[in-house]
Amino acid sequence: MNKFISKFFFYYPVTLINGEFIAFYKPFYEKFQHASSAEQSAYKQQKLKNIVDFSKKNSAFYSQSFAKNSDMKSISDFESLPFLSKQDLIKNINLINTSKRRFAKVKTTGGSTGEPVKLFKTADALARERAATWRAYSWAGIGIGDKQGRFWGVPHSRKNSFKAKLIDTIANRFRISAFNLSEASLELYYGKLKAYQPGYLYGYVSAIHTLTKYCMDKGYAPIESIKAIITTSEVLSDKARKDIKAFWDVNVFNEYGCGEVGSIAHECEFGRLHVMSDNLHVEIIDKDGKSAKTGEIVVTDYYNRATPLIRYKLGDFASWSDEPCPCGRTLPVLGGIHGRAYDLIKTSSGREIHPESVIYIFEELQTKYAAFKQFQIVQVEIDRLEIRIIKSEAWKDEIEVLINTAIKRVIDESIRIGFIYCIELGREKSGKMRVVKSML
Ligand SMILES: [Zn+2]
Numbered sequence: 147m148n149k150f151i152s153k154f155f156f157y158y159p160v161t162l163i164n165g166e167f168i169a170f171y172k173p174f175y176e177k178f179q180h181a182s183s184a185e186q187s188a189y190k191q192q193k194l195k196n197i198v199d200f201s202k203k204n205s206a207f208y209s210q211s212f213a214k215n216s217d218m219k220s221i222s223d224f225e226s227l228p229f230l231s232k233q234d235l236i237k238n239i240n241l242i243n244t245s246k247r248r249f250a251k252v253k254t255t256g257g258s259t260g261e262p263v264k265l266f267k268t269a270d271a272l273a274r275e276r277a278a279t280w281r282a283y284s285w286a287g288i289g290i291g292d293k294q295g296r297f298w299g300v301p302h303s304r305k306n307s308f309k310a311k312l313i314d315t316i317a318n319r320f321r322i323s324a325f326n327l328s329e330a331s332l333e334l335y336y337g338k339l340k341a342y343q344p345g346y347l348y349g350y351v352s353a354i355h356t357l358t359k360y361c362m363d364k365g366y367a368p369i370e371s372i373k374a375i376i377t378t379s380e381v382l383s384d385k386a387r388k389d390i391k392a393f394w395d396v397n398v399f400n401e402y403g404c405g406e407v408g409s410i411a412h413e414c415e416f417g418r419l420h421v422m423s424d425n426l427h428v429e430i431i432d433k434d435g436k437s438a439k440t441g442e443i444v445v446t447d448y449y450n451r452a453t454p455l456i457r458y459k460l461g462d463f464a465s466w467s468d469e470p471c472p473c474g475r476t477l478p479v480l481g482g483i484h485g486r487a488y489d490l491i492k493t494s495s496g497r498e499i500h501p502e503s504v505i506y507i508f509e510e511l512q513t514k515y516a517a518f519k520q521f522q523i524v525q526v527e528i529d530r531l532e533i534r535i536i537k538s539e540a541w542k543d544e545i546e547v548l549i550n551t552a553i554k555r556v557i558d559e560s561i562r563i564g565f566i567y568c569i570e571l572g573r574e575k576s577g578k579m580r581v582v583k584s585m586l
Pocket of ligand 1: 414415416418420471472473474475
C-alpha cells in the first residue's frame with residue numbers, strides 16, 4: 147500500500163476510532179526530545195506526582211500500600227515509595243486496576259517467565275506510547291505508513307490469526323512467522339519480501355538473524371527498498387548486529403521495551419539507547435534499592451491510569467551513561483542492557499552468570515568453525531545445562547568438547563552438560579526466542 151494512503155486513510159482513522167490521538171501528540175514528542183534538563187526535571191516531578199496522587203485515590207492497592215507515605219512533594223518522597231515486583235503485580239492485579247480499565251485495552255504479557263499477567267492500558271497511554279515510538283523510528287528514517295517486514299509470532303487460533311492479518315493490513319506490514327524458519331520457508335520469505343518491497347524490517351533478533359544468515363549463505367542480494375532494521379524483544383548480540391548490518395547494508399536500531407509498559411528506550415543514529423522519559427520514569431537501583439549507576443531497572447508509567455505501575459521492577463539490568471549523545475537529543479541514555487534476571491544462569495555456590503558471557507562462547511566458535519546454525523542454552527537444574535543445537539554441514543564432534551570446556555570455565559567445573567541436536571528450536575508462545583533460558 148502507498149505510504150500516504152496507509153497513513154491518512156488507514157492508520158490515523160483506525161487509531162482515532164480507538165481513541166488514540168497520535169497525530170495530536172506528535173509535536174509535543176518532537177519538541178521534548180530537546181528539552182533542557184530543568185524542563186525535564188520539572189516535567190518528571192509533575193508527572194510522578196500526578197500518577198502517584200491518582201493511584202492513591204483510585205487504586206485500592208496503592209491507597210493501602212502508600213498509606214504510610216506522606217504526600218508527594220519531591221523526588222525524595224517518590225523514592226521512599228515501595229517497589230512493585232512482578233509477583234506483587236500478579237497477586238494484586240485486581241486491586242491495582244482502577245475503574246479506568248473499563249474503557250481500556252487488555253494487554254496480556256509476561257508469558258516468557260511462565261506467569262502471564264493481564265493488565266489494561268488506556269487509549270491515552272497507548273497513543274502517547276505510539277507517538278514516542280514513531281518519533282524514535284524517525285531517527286531510523288522511518289515514518290508512519292512505511293511498509294514493514296515484520297518478524298513476529300503468528301497467533302495459532304483462526305480468529306486471532308484473522309485479526310492479526312487485519313491489523314497487518316491497516317499498519318501496512320507483511321508478517322514473517324518466527325515459528326517457521328525452515329530452509330524452505332526462508333527461501334519463500336526472501337522471495338515474498340523482495341516482491342513486497344518493505345521500507346524496513348522489524349522484529350525478533352533471532353528471526354531476522356536467521357533469514358540474514360540464510361541469504362548470506364545463498365549469496366543473495368540485499369533488498370534495496372529496506373532503509374533500516376529495527377530489532378526488539380531479544381538481546382541483540384554484537385555478532386547478530388554485525389551480520390545483519392553487513393548483509394542488508396543498512397543500520398540496525400535496537401528497541402528496548404516490555405509488555406507491561408511498552409516501549410522504554412530506542413537507539414538513535416549514533417547507536418545510543420535513549421529513554422522515552424516523556425512517558426515513563428526510569429530508575430536504576432542496586433541490591434539495597436538505592437539509586438545506582440548500574441543495577442536493576444525500575445519503571446513508573448506516567449500515563450497509564452487503568453493499571454498504574456509505580457516503581458515496577460522489571461528484572462532487567464542496565465547502567466546509565468553520563469556522556470551526552472552527539473545526536474543532540476537530551477533524553478537520558480542507557481549504557482546498555484545487561485540481561486534479564488530470569489535468563490541468568492545460577493550456580494549451586496550462589497553465583498549468577500549473565501547470559502551474554504555464555505552466548506559469547508558460541509559466537510566465538512561460530513566465527514571460527516561455522517559449525518551450527520542456531521543454539522540455545524537451557525538451565526534445567528541448578529547443576530545441569532541442556533545445549534540445543536542445529537548443526538550445519540561443517541559440524542565436527544570436537545565442537546562438543548570445545549563447548550564443554552568453555553562453559554565449565556565460565557560457569558563451574560561441576561556443571562553437567564547435555565547436548566540435544568535439533569532441526570528446530572522451541573520458542574515462547576509469543577514467538578520470542580530465549581537463547582539462554584532458565585527453567586529454575
Ligand atoms: Zn542520540
